[in-house]
Amino acid sequence: MRASFTLVLGLILLVAPAAALAKEISRELAVDGWTCEGCAARTEKVVRALKGVKDAKANLDKKLVAVTYDDAQTGPDAIRAAITKAGFSCPLPKSK
Numbered sequence: 001m002r003a004s005f006t007l008v009l010g011l012i013l014l015v016a017p018a019a020a021l022a023k024e025i026s027r028e029l030a031v032d033g034w035t036c037e038g039c040a041a042r043t044e045k046v047v048r049a050l051k052g053v054k055d056a057k058a059n060l061d062k063k064l065v066a067v068t069y070d071d072a073q074t075g076p077d078a079i080r081a082a083i084t085k086a087g088f089s090c091p092l093p094k095s096k
Contacts, residue, residue: 022072024054028064029079033088036060046086050074 034040040058043065047056052073058065067079080090 022070024068025071026066026068027076028066029076029083029090030093031058031063031065031083031088031090034058034060034063039088040065042086043083043088046082047079050078050082053079 031043034043037060040060044056044058047053047065047067050069052070054068054070056065056067065083069075069079080092083090
């Protein structure tokens with residue numbers, strides 16, 4: 001019994017620091033190449049399929065996709081790559 005407890009405690013201590021460092025991030029990314037609602041829906045689908053993405057909502061009128069994700073599992077580069085692979089472009093934001 002004690003060995004099982006020690007093993008479980010060890011696993012918790014191993015996983016806990018990584019979980020504590022993860023943050024949920026929300027950001028909007030501009031997308032070029034959409035011509036219809038189907039394009040926006042396809043973008044939502046490929047972004048949502050990424051590990052760590054909690055939600056994705058496309059706005060066709062504004063040509064933006066709002067993404068909420070766990071930054072320990074994915075990030076803007078992976079999201080942009082998925083959008084590009086789906087056939088659209090996702091330019092980097094202009095520096096201010």
